[in-house]
Every structure is written in C-alpha cells, then in structure tokens.
Amino acid sequence: MTTVHPTALVDPAATLGAGVSIGPFTVVGPDVTLGDGVVLHSHVVVTGRTTLGARTKVYPFASLGHAPQDLKYKGEPSRVEIGADTVIRENVTVNLGTEGGGMLTKVGDRCLIMVGAHVAHDCLVGDNVILVNNVTLGGHVRVADNAILGGLSAVHQWVRIGEGAFVGGMSGVENDVIPYGTVLGNRAHLGGLNLVGLRRANHPREAIHALRAAYKALFAGDEPLATRIAHVEETFGGTPLVDRLIAFLKEGGDRAICTPRGKDLDD
Numbered sequence: 001m002t003t004v005h006p007t008a009l010v011d012p013a014a015t016l017g018a019g020v021s022i023g024p025f026t027v028v029g030p031d032v033t034l035g036d037g038v039v040l041h042s043h044v045v046v047t048g049r050t051t052l053g054a055r056t057k058v059y060p061f062a063s064l065g066h067a068p069q070d071l072k073y074k075g076e077p078s079r080v081e082i083g084a085d086t087v088i089r090e091n092v093t094v095n096l097g098t099e100g101g102g103m104l105t106k107v108g109d110r111c112l113i114m115v116g117a118h119v120a121h122d123c124l125v126g127d128n129v130i131l132v133n134n135v136t137l138g139g140h141v142r143v144a145d146n147a148i149l150g151g152l153s154a155v156h157q158w159v160r161i162g163e164g165a166f167v168g169g170m171s172g173v174e175n176d177v178i179p180y181g182t183v184l185g186n187r188a189h190l191g192g193l194n195l196v197g198l199r200r201a202n203h204p205r206e207a208i209h210a211l212r213a214a215y216k217a218l219f220a221g222d223e224p225l226a227t228r229i230a231h232v233e234e235t236f237g238g239t240p241l242v243d244r245l246i247a248f249l250k251e252g253g254d255r256a257i258c259t260p261r262g263k264d265l266d267d
Contacts, residue, residue, distance in 0.1 A: 053084030068095040068121030083109035158254040166194040190260040211241040
C-alpha cells in the first residue's frame with residue numbers, strides 16, 4: 001500500500017507505483033515517476049522529469065531532478081533516470097541533463113550514492129557503482145559498472161571511469177581511468193590494477209594474470225600509444241578482461257588516459 005505523510009507535498013500529476021512510501025516534508029513534482037516500493041524519507045525533493053526505479057531509497061535532504069549548474073541550460077525538457085534498488089543517502093544532488101549532453105543524467109541499478117555526493121548534468125553512471133561521501137562528478141562524466149570512487153574524490157567533466165575501476169579517496173581525476181585500474185593522488189595517476197575488485201568479482205586467475213601482463217605491456221616503452229594498444233591486442237587479446245581494456249582505449253574520449261609512474265608498473 002502506498003503511504004504519503006500528511007506534511008508531504010506530492011503533485012497529483014506524479015506517477016506513484018505500488019507500495020511507495022513518502023515521508024514528512026518531502027516534495028514530489030508533477031513529472032516524477034516513482035517505481036514500486038520506492039521509499040523517500042523526510043525532506044527529500046524530487047522534481048523535473050525524474051524517474052526512480054523500483055525499491056530505490058532516498059534519504060533526507062537529497063535533491064533529484066533540479067536544473068543543472070550549467071549556464072547554457074535554457075529549460076529544455078531533459079531527464080534524470082535512477083535505476084532499481086539504488087540507495088541515495090543524505091544531501092546527494094543529481095541534476096537534469098542538457099541539450100548539449102544528450103538530455104539525460106542516469107544512475108543505474110543497485111548503486112550506493114553516499115552522503116553529499118554530486119552527480120552533475122549528463123553523467124551516465126552504470127550499475128553497482130559506489131560513490132563514497134562527497135564524491136563530485138563534473139558534467140558528462142561516464143562511470144562504468146562496478147566502479148568505486150573514494151570519499152572526497154572529484155572527477156573532471158567528460159572523464160570516463162572504466163568498469164571495475166577504483167578511485168582512491170581525495171583524488172583529483174582529470175583523465176580517463178582504464179577498466180580495473182586504480183588511481184590516486186592530485187592530479188590522479190594510475191597506481192596499478194584493482195586486484196581486490198577483480199578477485200571479489202570472481203574473475204579466473206588466468207584472466208587476471210593476462211590482464212596484468214597486458215597492463216605492463218601497455219605502459220612500458222616509448223612507442224606511441226596506438227602502437228602499444230595494437231601490440232597488447234595481438235599478444236593478449238581474446239580474454240574478456242583484456243578485450244574490455246582494449247575496447248575502452250580504442251573508443252577514446254575527450255580526455256587523455258591516466259598513466260602510471262614508473263614504480264607503479266608492477267601493480
């Protein structure tokens with residue numbers, strides 16, 4: 001049964017699924033869709049063209065679907081989509097997309113967005129992502145599945161964070177992070193592979209060894225990056241982890257990639 005606290009302000013045009021719970025002093029706008037079992041605790045604001053997937057929980061003082069912090073935004077009908085079974089903790093902000101970025105800001109399924117994190121306009125965040133306290137994503141950032149971003153880290157606009165990557169706390173990330181890479185520092189450098197995450201994900205030992213060898217080959221030598229990518233593909237391609245790394249590098253983006261310091265080649 002859907003329950004709405006008497007002090008909540010829910011626009012009659014909003015779409016509420018079965019079993020939704022809306023707490024005291026929460027505000028829900030007319031273009032909002034709440035999936036089955038969504039829980040909005042007290043003092044939450046959900047506005048704009050915003051959709052929350054089933055069983056997602058939002059904690060006090062979160063702000064979802066307000067206008068982006070982008071001076072080019074002129075009120076275009078952009079959206080926020082948040083997936084199922086995601087937890088959004090206190091003081092989180094997720095802003096609408098913009099015409100210059102695809103009109104969509106998206107957070108996937110089963111994510112944990114911790115206290116004070118900010119997901120800016122046109123960010124695309126995958127499934128099973130963890131943003132620890134006060135993480136800041138600049139506009140147009142892409143975070144792939146299973147990535148973890150440590151507390152107080154900040155990601156420059158247009159940066160790509162690869163699948164399974166780990167960003168150390170208080171890092172300033174201005175370049176792309178390869179899949180399964182670990183970065184840290186200000187400005188962040190590649191500190192090796194996220195071996196803990198790879199093992200927790202139950203990747204076979206042989207696949208991890210192949211990825212480690214590919215990592216060392218990729219960042220050794222002075223040849224152009226394209227040459228090294230081709231060498232890695234020829235030598236280590238055909239295993240899923242290496243193939244994902246190669247695909248990420250070939251796709252390219254608006255930023256360079258984070259690279260290791262010499263001592264970090266031994267991951």
